[in-house]
Amino acid sequence: MVDLESKLAQYPKETPKIIAFESVYSMCGSIGPIKEICDLAEQYGALTFLDEVHAVGLYGPRGAGVAEHLDYDAHKAAGNSPHPIKGTVMDRVDIITGTLGKAYGAVGGYIAGSDDMVDMIRSYAPGFIFTTSLPPVTVAGAHASVVYQKEYVGDRQLKQVNVREVKRRLAALDIPVVPGPSHIVPVLVGDAALAKAASDKLLAEHNIYVQSINYPTVARGEERLRLTVTQRHTREQMDTLIGALDTVFTDLQINRLSDWVRVGGRAGVGMNEAEPEPMWNDKQLGLGTPAAPRTLRDGERAVVDVKAVNVARGRFNVLLGPVGTANTATSTVNKGIDGAALAGMKIRTGTGAGTAAMIGEKMEIPVPPPQAVAA
Numbered sequence: 060m061v062d063l064e065s066k067l068a069q070y071p072k073e074t075p076k077i078i079a080f081e082s083v084y085s086m087c088g089s090i091g092p093i094k095e096i097c098d099l100a101e102q103y104g105a106l107t108f109l110d111e112v113h114a115v116g117l118y119g120p121r122g123a124g125v126a127e128h129l130d131y132d133a134h135k136a137a138g139n140s141p142h143p144i145k146g147t148v149m150d151r152v153d154i155i156t157g158t159l160g161k162a163y164g165a166v167g168g169y170i171a172g173s174d175d176m177v178d179m180i181r182s183y184a185p186g187f188i189f190t191t192s193l194p195p196v197t198v199a200g201a202h203a204s205v206v207y208q209k210e211y212v213g214d215r216q217l218k219q220v221n222v223r224e225v226k227r228r229l230a231a232l233d234i235p236v237v238p239g240p241s242h243i244v245p246v247l248v249g250d251a252a253l254a255k256a257a258s259d260k261l262l263a264e265h266n267i268y269v270q271s272i273n274y275p276t277v278a279r280g281e282e283r284l285r286l287t288v289t290q291r292h293t294r295e296q297m298d299t300l301i302g303a304l305d306t307v308f309t310d311l312q313i314n315r316l317s318d319w320v321r322v323g324g325r326a327g328v329g330m331n332e333a334e335p336e337p338m339w340n341d342k343q344l345g346l347g348t349p350a351a352p353r354t355l356r357d358g359e360r361a362v363v364d365v366k367a368v369n370v371a372r373g374r375f376n377v378l379l380g381p382v383g384t385a386n387t388a389t390s391t392v393n394k395g396i397d398g399a400a401l402a403g404m405k406i407r408t409g410t411g412a413g414t415a416a417m418i419g420e421k422m423e424i425p426v427p428p429p430q431a432v433a434a
């Protein structure tokens with residue numbers, strides 16, 4: 060921030076400038092100081108361009124990203140209102156970009172901003188003008204995904220619960236994780252050849268796919284394995300992953316956290332810095348309440364929220380014809396999803412553990428068999 064301010068201060072306030080930055084940094088899992096950057100932008104007359112590619116679908120009560128998350132309650136209360144909320148961090152950022160890939164599971168991307176800003180980008184951006192537009196089927200898939208995630212916060216919550224658990228268990232085994240407040244779990248290896256060897260061993264000997272991240276993606280000496288923990292991973296899959304990492308660290312004699320402490324630390328590991336507070340706090344995760352998300356066990360069916368499915372499905376009424384809406388009767392719920400692209404999903408009318416009270420009706424879909432934890 061000091062460096063940014065000194066650069067901004069070199070120019071008169073009226074000289075056009077733009078601060079381009081990310082919210083979640085994908086390789087280390089840190090989160091940019093969005094509010095503070097907006098303050099500087101105001102002070103020095105700069106536009107702000109925020110890349111939320113690694114945050115959309117994963118943060119915020121409606122999945123819009125970290126900028127939304129920073130005013131969680133206000134945005135939650137706003138529900139489906141399309142209007143900006145004055146004074147919120149999200150409203151202060153001039154341009155936000157996100158992807159429809161990654162968390163949303165489709166492909167493509169978007170920018171959001173004022174009408175004039177969006178119009179300007181549409182008119183001048185070669186990447187937009189000279190590119191084949193996205194196929195309707197892709198846009199429909201992305202649309203359904205965005206609407207579903209906006210309606211249902213449970214996937215976001217459970218993912219963070221699982222991330223916390225994996226981080227906790229790695230710490231208990233003295234396996235070094237680059238500290239961060241986000242869902243990214245970077246396991247420090249600190250050597251390019253070792254990181255590649257660890258990735259190969261995990262795949263060949265434990266059937267787990269985790270990419271090694273080497274230079275130039277990270278600085279030399281800060282090579283790592285980047286784990287991707289999802290809401291669909293089961294307790295047993297986590298056990299397998301943790302056991303495999305422990306074995307590989309021992310086999311290859313990779314530095315543990317205590318080893319890094321002894322040599323003064325690296326990449327934020329073992330450097331005596333306070334562990335950042337997770338971006339999702341306990342209250343936002345519903346922890347300590349009957350609605351707390353619960354990690355799946357092998358063979359258990361993942362929760363799919365019927366209300367959210369029906370809202371998403373409703374967006375396509377014009378193309379597919381209307382379907383019934385979910386209510387408390389199983390038969391009606393079944394009717395509500397008949398014909399949707401959800402064949403094979405099962406309905407349950409209650410979920411136990413109180414989650415029904417929070418999010419209403421659920422469907423269940425089979426959890427895939429244990430497999431790789433992809434990076």
Ligand SMILES: Cc1ncc(COP(=O)(O)O)c(C=O)c1O
Pocket residue numbers: 081085110112113158159160161167168
């Ligand atoms: C920070 C960041 N911004 C933008 C992108 C581009 O997103 P997409 O591949 O969905 O266009 C990526 C990676 O793909 C990324 O890591």
